[in-house]
Amino acid sequence: MRLTEFVVKEAVLPQLVAESKQAAIRQMVGSLKGNGKIREADEEAIVAAILKREELGSTGIGRGVAVPHTKHPSADSIISTVAICHGGLDFESLDGEDVYILFLLISPPDRPGDHLRGLETITRHLKNDDFCSFLRQAKTTQAVWDLLQEADESHV
Amino acid sequence: MSSLASPSGSNLISRRVQLKLAQGLHIRACSRVVALVGAFNGRVRIRCGERSADASSMFDLIQLVAVPGSELILEGDGDGAEPILESLEQFLSQKNEPQD
Numbered sequence: 001m002r003l004t005e006f007v008v009k010e011a012v013l014p015q016l017v018a019e020s021k022q023a024a025i026r027q028m029v030g031s032l033k034g035n036g037k038i039r040e041a042d043e044e045a046i047v048a049a050i051l052k053r054e055e056l057g058s059t060g061i062g063r064g065v066a067v068p069h070t071k072h073p074s075a076d077s078i079i080s081t082v083a084i085c086h087g088g089l090d091f092e093s094l095d096g097e098d099v100y101i102l103f104l105l106i107s108p109p110d111r112p113g114d115h116l117r118g119l120e121t122i123t124r125h126l127k128n129d130d131f132c133s134f135l136r137q138a139k140t141t142q143a144v145w146d147l148l149q150e151a152d153e154s155h156v
Numbered sequence: 157m158s159s160l161a162s163p164s165g166s167n168l169i170s171r172r173v174q175l176k177l178a179q180g181l182h183i184r185a186c187s188r189v190v191a192l193v194g195a196f197n198g199r200v201r202i203r204c205g206e207r208s209a210d211a212s213s214m215f216d217l218i219q220l221v222a223v224p225g226s227e228l229i230l231e232g233d234g235d236g237a238e239p240i241l242e243s244l245e246q247f248l249s250q251k252n253e254p255q256d
Contacts, residue, residue, distance in 0.1 A: 061214045116222070
């Protein structure tokens, strides 16, 4: 699976400013809605489902990365957006550190394999220190997208 | 349970487990695994097909892409490895995860 297959370029938020993880999640879902990837009618339910999932345990998985996610019947295939929070965000991460890179994922409910492969793709690239570092410094959508493309090409 | 000599000369124990968690080894399940092995001073690895993960690393575990029904091999090395593998087997063999 390639990052650029499921990340929605137009919904990338390269300079996210949010006061809380709830606000960050709301902005990211709003960006997918604003770009026509989810219906307005589904927006609140998706935000609520992601926040409910966070209550079960933070998706801040360490290395300054969070992967908030949910499964929703409106998703025909896995979709994602990326946000870079240059100031850092308290995400109640497992390692206690602030989060700078967020990948928000929405997957179809009946295909756990797709969801796991999406997570694998994201974490495989984010284990690379250079990729992580450059992504944290990216300040435009195109800069983020170029890095995702480079990552995809280096692992084909 | 089987016992093998590890390269360091200590005893490596292993167990085969069928993953029954309904959502596979997803993030919350991985964090539970990390928590279970957190207090253990030895090493635990989980193998799934050709992939192998350090059970104390979220990033490693996610990369197993272990879907429901996968056969996992748990390997522990060090004093107290057996109860750790027992706990892991118990957790990975249940269909419904505790909501804590």
